[in-house]
Amino acid sequence: MSRRSSRDDNLSHSQRRTRSSSTYDHTVQFENRNSEDVHKEALAAAQAEHDRVREVAMRAFELEILRLEQLRLHQIVDQEEERVRIETERAHEAVRLRELENKARQIPVPPPRLPTPPPAPVEAPKPPPPPVEQVPKVTASSTSNSQHQSNGITVPPSSENLPKQQPVQAQQPVNPFSNSPSTTTPAVAAPRSAPQSQAPTTVNLSSQTSQPPAPPPSVPATSVRTVSPQSAHILPHAERYTEIHKRLKALRKYVKEDVPRTHPTLKKRTGEMRRELNKYLGQLTDKPSENKKPLNKIAALLVESLTSVASPPCNPGEFMVSIPQPKEGAMHNGDSLPCLFIYLLNIFSKNIVRQWVAEAGENSKAADPIGIVAVSTFANPQFLWRGQPLIDILMAKIRIVCPVVFGFRGSEKTVEGRERIGWWKSEGQDVPEQDHFMRMNGIAAGYASISLRNFSKSPMVHPWPPFHYWQAMATIVNTPAAEACSTQYLVLKGMLDSYEDKFLSFYGSAGLAALRIALVDFPAKADSNNIGAKALKVLADKLIRDQGLRLQ
Numbered sequence: 001m002s003r004r005s006s007r008d009d010n011l012s013h014s015q016r017r018t019r020s021s022s023t024y025d026h027t028v029q030f031e032n033r034n035s036e037d038v039h040k041e042a043l044a045a046a047q048a049e050h051d052r053v054r055e056v057a058m059r060a061f062e063l064e065i066l067r068l069e070q071l072r073l074h075q076i077v078d079q080e081e082e083r084v085r086i087e088t089e090r091a092h093e094a095v096r097l098r099e100l101e102n103k104a105r106q107i108p109v110p111p112p113r114l115p116t117p118p119p120a121p122v123e124a125p126k127p128p129p130p131p132v133e134q135v136p137k138v139t140a141s142s143t144s145n146s147q148h149q150s151n152g153i154t155v156p157p158s159s160e161n162l163p164k165q166q167p168v169q170a171q172q173p174v175n176p177f178s179n180s181p182s183t184t185t186p187a188v189a190a191p192r193s194a195p196q197s198q199a200p201t202t203v204n205l206s207s208q209t210s211q212p213p214a215p216p217p218s219v220p221a222t223s224v225r226t227v228s229p230q231s232a233h234i235l236p237h238a239e240r241y242t243e244i245h246k247r248l249k250a251l252r253k254y255v256k257e258d259v260p261r262t263h264p265t266l267k268k269r270t271g272e273m274r275r276e277l278n279k280y281l282g283q284l285t286d287k288p289s290e291n292k293k294p295l296n297k298i299a300a301l302l303v304e305s306l307t308s309v310a311s312p313p314c315n316p317g318e319f320m321v322s323i324p325q326p327k328e329g330a331m332h333n334g335d336s337l338p339c340l341f342i343y344l345l346n347i348f349s350k351n352i353v354r355q356w357v358a359e360a361g362e363n364s365k366a367a368d369p370i371g372i373v374a375v376s377t378f379a380n381p382q383f384l385w386r387g388q389p390l391i392d393i394l395m396a397k398i399r400i401v402c403p404v405v406f407g408f409r410g411s412e413k414t415v416e417g418r419e420r421i422g423w424w425k426s427e428g429q430d431v432p433e434q435d436h437f438m439r440m441n442g443i444a445a446g447y448a449s450i451s452l453r454n455f456s457k458s459p460m461v462h463p464w465p466p467f468h469y470w471q472a473m474a475t476i477v478n479t480p481a482a483e484a485c486s487t488q489y490l491v492l493k494g495m496l497d498s499y500e501d502k503f504l505s506f507y508g509s510a511g512l513a514a515l516r517i518a519l520v521d522f523p524a525k526a527d528s529n530n531i532g533a534k535a536l537k538v539l540a541d542k543l544i545r546d547q548g549l550r551l552q
Helices: 002-020 036-105 144-148 238-262 264-282 288-307 339-359 364-379 392-401 415-420 433-451 466-477 486-496 500-524 531-547
Strands: 153-155 201-203
Touching (some): 238 264, 238 392, 264 288, 288 339, 288 364, 339 364, 339 392, 364 433, 466 486, 466 500, 486 500, 486 531
């Protein structure tokens, strides 16, 4: 019995040890709590639990890292998709804007309203005709037609005297801008007097007697250009710029429609050069240092039109106020230049004005880098004709869009007045007042950016010297208060804002007196509610605040 009990105790002890090898058994008898085996089992159990917890934590950590990496990749993908979407929309909008600009260029421009013709002059009553005298018969050697002629009687021409009719031949397009005589008849010819061979023959036998010569025909009064007091304030050559603008339109039509008939390969290159010119002008920024590259590309394009691309000749004198005489040493002293070169200068000038409107309408300072490109191009010695710049092409554009700088005045409340001061129309309607004022500010600032340039250290000729700026300013400030309008005040503000220092550097104390008249005296005459006059007063206060220049 005692032996069986001892065996059961040993079995129970071995079972307890087997259970404690994996998990610490807290039911160990109190007497074995300090044994070495118990402590080893407890340490092993603790180490196993530590390893398990650490393994679980490491798996959780790795999963968290993977989750965060996946989240980061999702964010990168979303950002890239958003960037691609924005770039795509921007490209679509740019294409749409270009299409709208092309459509806008194709809108036909209505012809200008013809002025009211003067009243027809009242003709004086004609004196009664002298009595008809009988004339003796002519000798037999005369022709049969002359036998029945008498003094003052008209005899129709015989068929022998009539010119023979030439067969009609197919006519080719004629260059109306060339100086060389053309053998073909232009499409629209000026009215000519009838040939002498087709005119009725008048036999006046009494002409052998001494009679006083007939007086020359009187010249109509409308053929003599007189300057009325109402137009005395308009600067010289203003109407000539209008004629130049019309000639530029005719040249553009000629290059687009007539030139491709005789020069088929020129049509494609003309379109390419026009698009390249527009692209380079669109790359201009407000930083002059960054504009050197597009300026050089524009110059290279114009040089190519002068030297490499063959196009019909064109008389540059038709696009200048006065025709210069040949100058010794000039690169182009001939009678003509390629019409493609004049055409590209026209496109260049049109885009310069367009960028002034878009960039400098709110900030006059933005017109300066654009003006530098314009004046540098027209002053380039390679683009002078007989030593003179062709900047009259650009001035013709300014004359149409901003007539105020040439002395034109008008009421903003009437249709005729708005036309005289250059109020732009869009789709047949006048643009809003705010848009008109922004246009005038941008163009006026562009005008200043061209004229107020210092060429004293440059070998090039200033294409539009500062005295033109002085004349434009003078014709505005000399406007009577009753005739002044907001457009004139805002044009004056655009010419002066950000250009006061350059103006004073040219004219010194005289310029200071002119600024006092422009910013103090001239707006003081205006109505207190005139927004243009208020803008000039704000500009005067800005000079006091920023430069300490007190004009009063």
